[in-house]
Amino acid sequence: MLNIISISIVPAIIIIIIVHGYIKGVDIYSAFIEGAKEGLKTSISIMPYLIAIFVAVGIFRGSTVLDIFTHLLSPITNLLGLPKEILPLTLIRPISGSGALGVVKDIIANYGPDSFIGNLASIMMGSSETIFYTITLYFGSVGIEDYSYTLKAALISYIISIFLTTFICSAIYII
Template identity: 55%
Template sequence: MVKLLSVLSISMIPVMISIILLHGSLHKIELYDAFVEGAGEGFKTAIRIMPYLVAVFLAVGIFRESGAMDLFTQLLAPVTNFMGIPEEVLPLVLMRPISGSGALGVVQDLVGTYGPDSFIGRVASTMMGSAETIFYTMGIYFGAIAVKNTRHTLAAALVSHLAAVVASVVVCTLIFR
């Protein structure tokens, strides 16, 4: 089974490229021209969202360096401990919606400190794969299409983040404890 999964994962990219080329050929699409046009649009999008990216990265840096993350961790610890969420993963809970690279750094620290097979390591790893970088993603997508009124997107995304955090702890508790 492991060999089969290994072969499938290695062959997936060439298979996908072949499918795209075959589809384009069957539908008489000028593939090179479509690729160049798409690359040009991607470059324009990258330039258009650059201010949003700078703002998100700056906000993450200020959040971490100002000590706000440590303050939030201390304030939330009694509530999350009551809910069964380990205090050690609180920085990840706070960082994951803001920055993927910052959250990855937190996970690396947790796994390095407590080990990958510890309850904290498993919860952190599960949480990392279950949640999204909400503010970064909203900045990218809404910035790309110039959306100013996000309506209920942020509230819904934060509720889904909370659900991912709780589900990570519940699943790891049921499986590993």
């Protein structure tokens, strides 16, 4: 039953939109073309922001900065209960989703999916956001240039989520 629903949901939505537009007397083709034009304009307007974030991610991943940060922060995070193996994930996740996915893949390959570190990495990956990419995409698409308050709030919530996830996983893993 789920297979049938998943196959038919997109065509059903398209049919509903077309029927609704026809009932309301909307020129569906013209509305579609106008939406496509706006989408193209938005894509072009956010292109510089996306290029900048992708270049920054490439530099960050290609250099040894990640290893240096991991080495510098590991004594502090060990005191707080965060394993040093998770540090690369916590540093790369706010910047790059694909980079973080690669880190999680490496963690699971090295420690296993059922280990504490594997579980912690999986939960962190699923419960956090690529902050800089999201801000770049959404704020750049509407032309907002001052996003300092949003960035501060997002980073604070991300740091809190790291330690809450570690605490909850530690409590569950011990049980």
